Amino acid sequence: LSDRDGKIWYNGELVEWRNAQTHVLTHTLHYGMGVFEGVRAYDTPKGPAIFRLGDHTDRLFNSAKIVGIQLPFTKEQINQAHIDVVKANGLKSCYFRPMAFYGSFKLGIAPKPDDVQVIVAAWAWGAYLGEEGLRKGIRCKISSFTRHHPNITMIKAKANGNYMNSIMANTEAHQGGYDEAILLDATGYVAEGSGENIFVIKDGKLFTPALDVALDGITRRTVIEIAKEIGVEVIEKRITRDELYIADEVFFTGTAAEVTPIREIDNRQIGIGERGPITTEIQKRFFDIVEGRNPAYEHYLTYVG
Numbered sequence: 001l002s003d004r005d006g007k008i009w010y011n012g013e014l015v016e017w018r019n020a021q022t023h024v025l026t027h028t029l030h031y032g033m034g035v036f037e038g039v040r041a042y043d044t045p046k047g048p049a050i051f052r053l054g055d056h057t058d059r060l061f062n063s064a065k066i067v068g069i070q071l072p073f074t075k076e077q078i079n080q081a082h083i084d085v086v087k088a089n090g091l092k093s094c095y096f097r098p099m100a101f102y103g104s105f106k107l108g109i110a111p112k113p114d115d116v117q118v119i120v121a122a123w124a125w126g127a128y129l130g131e132e133g134l135r136k137g138i139r140c141k142i143s144s145f146t147r148h149h150p151n152i153t154m155i156k157a158k159a160n161g162n163y164m165n166s167i168m169a170n171t172e173a174h175q176g177g178y179d180e181a182i183l184l185d186a187t188g189y190v191a192e193g194s195g196e197n198i199f200v201i202k203d204g205k206l207f208t209p210a211l212d213v214a215l216d217g218i219t220r221r222t223v224i225e226i227a228k229e230i231g232v233e234v235i236e237k238r239i240t241r242d243e244l245y246i247a248d249e250v251f252f253t254g255t256a257a258e259v260t261p262i263r264e265i266d267n268r269q270i271g272i273g274e275r276g277p278i279t280t281e282i283q284k285r286f287f288d289i290v291e292g293r294n295p296a297y298e299h300y301l302t303y304v305g
């Protein structure tokens with residue numbers, strides 16, 4: 001990613017992509033204390049629009065508050081940075097990576113509180129789990145790694161260091177020939193994917209884990225709205241791995257993953273072994289919303305102009 005052309009918003013300035021560097025003694029590089037977001041803009045009939053920008057920025061600020069990072073910019077400045085960077089790069093649809101990190105003023109466990117650096121980068125990024133995955137569904141495995149305990153790492157914070165757990169799980173799944181990992185929580189119930197929330201459909205109802213063990217996903221919130229709109233009851237409950245096996249449909253949600261069906265878990269076919277009917281309807285409505293074809297959700301779109 002580092003040798004591209006374009007601009008990155010870095011501490012309030014649009015800098016050349018290749019110059020958006022940091023020192024090897026950057027605190028976050030050594031200790032993982034940083035917060036970030038994943039945001040998408042989609043091309044719509046009225047031009048590029050950023051989906052739920054305010055909600056993502058709110059979560060970035062909440063993540064920072066949870067881990068104690070004092071962000072040196074306002075929410076308005078971070079929102080404007082997204083608009084500036086998508087325009088500076090002439091992107092019609094893209095993935096954004098806002099991230100705040102401690103710089104290289106000092107090492108040692110305690111960071112320097114006012115040495116906080118902030119970037120917003122944007123690049124074109126297609127289907128996170130593959131176009132075929134969006135259509136046909138992906139193959140997952142229950143991870144041998146446990147998702148974070150809520151008082152060991154702060155699950156509501158989208159914090160850089162939390163993703164070592166995700167990397168270990170995702171890598172293990174890939175090494176086993178699977179597309180993605182599903183992680184259980186410390187009590188053995190289904191938590192989420194390495195970078196996604198998870199939903200289960202059984203007998204026409206939609207189930208998802210409560211948020212005590214998963215990131216409060218913005219796509220998850222949107223899918224819950226869509227489900228209610230189409231008359232599908234949504235139930236938050238503790239879900240066991242064998243409930244996944246006998247489900248009618250299972251799917252992931254995430255800014256990167258969008259709505260990705262899961263067709264197989266631990267070598268067990270899920271339902272009909274491909275994207276199921278309710279997943280298909282939810283996925284279609286999701287793309288209608290983010291691509292500006294559903295006027296009832298216009299309030300979620302920030303047009304870049």
Ligand SMILES: Cc1[nH+]cc(COP(=O)(O)O)c(CN[C@@H](CCC(=O)O)C(=O)O)c1O
Binds near residue numbers: 037255
């Ligand atoms: C652990 C986790 N759980 C759930 C979600 C879904 O949240 P939301 O995007 O608000 O619906 C994400 C987003 N994962 C981001 C990072 C992916 C990456 O590879 O980095 C994303 O989807 O952008 C997670 O990282």
